[in-house]
Every structure is written in structure tokens, then in C-alpha cells.
Amino acid sequence: METRRDVFQAIADPTRRAILLLLASQAMAPNAIAEEFHTSRQAVSKHIQILTECDLLKQEQRGREIYYHINGNKIQEVDQWIAQFKSILETQFNQLDKVLLSMKKQNK
Amino acid sequence: METRRDVFQAIADPTRRAILLLLASQAMAPNAIAEEFHTSRQAVSKHIQILTECDLLKQEQRGREIYYHINGNKIQEVDQWIAQFKSILETQFNQLDKVLLSMKKQNK
DNA sequence: AGATAATGCAACTATCTGATTGCGCAAATT
């Protein structure tokens, strides 16, 4: 379990994505989170641990409860990858436009 | 290997993300793709298979070569999840704004 | 037609992953 954690690997699991969406609207403690799912508390706890390890979640201790909330900045890593990807694709489309345009000209 | 494939799981692997970025700028055949990485042809071929299984890649046979290119639509699945996520977060911030605003009013 | 090149596919293996079980510790409740 001491594997290097990565945001992309973290969101690969559907339960973890659900946890992230759940915590997006409010900070929650592990027990409360676990009640939202059909898995055990320990299973959810492990997911939380993984999400925390890669900085997607932050802890906040309140008495004996630990509230977890989203670290929005970290999600940007995924967002940026997608953006980079889309940027390259769009460049492609633009070049395609140029090709189509030059073909039109040739036909004249 | 007959597990259900999922876009999020597909992009969890760094090599697969690299393949996607590589193919974003141009369609390529497996051998050419493999030359860009330090892994074997078969390993890359497996990644391509996984990416194809979940519709991130499309095949195009040209003679004995098979060119793979990106299916842009599928990337949107990830993009949409991120968008949904950000939307919820922004709603939170807006609500926070409201709270701060009402606190200001109370102080008057 | 025979050799070579480009791939896919199947078997096998080491490692990783998600889930369960059991334990221990600190905070809150009685």
C-alpha cells in the first residue's frame, strides 16, 4: 500500500469518485461517508486514506471526529491534463481546416 | 482481462496517458508507438487494446498496418465529470459568499 | 513461392489493489 499515489489512479475507482462528489458539497466524517455507501467503514476509510495521500482530501480534526474536505487545487491536475489534450486536438482540427481550405482553392 | 473497462481506469496508467497524448497529434501504428517508449511492443499493444476496448481509440487498417487514432468524444466523459465536480464546488463558494454577505449585514 | 514485417492473441508471472477482520487508542458519554 506504500505505492506512489497519483491523482489519476485515485479517481480510477468509482467509489472514490463518488466520495469526492459527496465531499464536494460538504465536509464529512468517515462514518457518515460510509453510511452513504454499501461498503464497510474500513473499506471507505482506506479509500479516504488513498485520497488523502495524494492530497485530494484534507483532514480537520473536531473532537474525536475527523472531517474530510476537498482540496480543489488538486483536481486541477486532471483538469489540466484534459485541457492539454483538448488543446492538441483542437490544433489538429485547425490544421484540418487549413487543409480543407487549400483543397478548395486548388479546385478553383 | 475481460474486466469491464472504464475511461477513468484507462487513463490511470501513465503509459496509456502518454499514448493518448502522442496520438492526439497524429494517428500511428503500434510499432511506431512502441518506439516512442521504453517498453516492449507487446506491452504497448496491450495498452492499445485496453484503450480501444473502452472506445478511447479507433482502428483504421491500412495494408498490414493498423493506425490508431483518438476518439475525442470519449475523453469528454472525464471532462464532464470534472465539470460536474467543479460546478458543485463553485456552488459551495457562492453559498459561502452568501454567508459572508449576510454576516456583513448582521454586523451593520 | 518464400522470406520478412506488422500485428494480434494466449499462457504465465510478479506485483498491485480492494475488501475483510481484528486490534488499539483517544474522545465523549454514563
Next chain:
DNA sequence: AATTTGCGCAATCAGATAGTTGCATTATCT
């Protein structure tokens, strides 16, 4: 002070995953 509650941590296990090796298939080249 004793009990309960909320939680993390370690061990364990079945299933998944990435990579290697070897072989079969089809297209191109000589």
C-alpha cells in the same frame, strides 16, 4: 471510572493488472 463511539493501523486474501515470452496470421517484398 467504566463504557461507548469514532477512527486509524496492520495482517491477510482473492482478484486484477502490467509485463514477458512464444506463436499464429495476414500483407508486403524479392
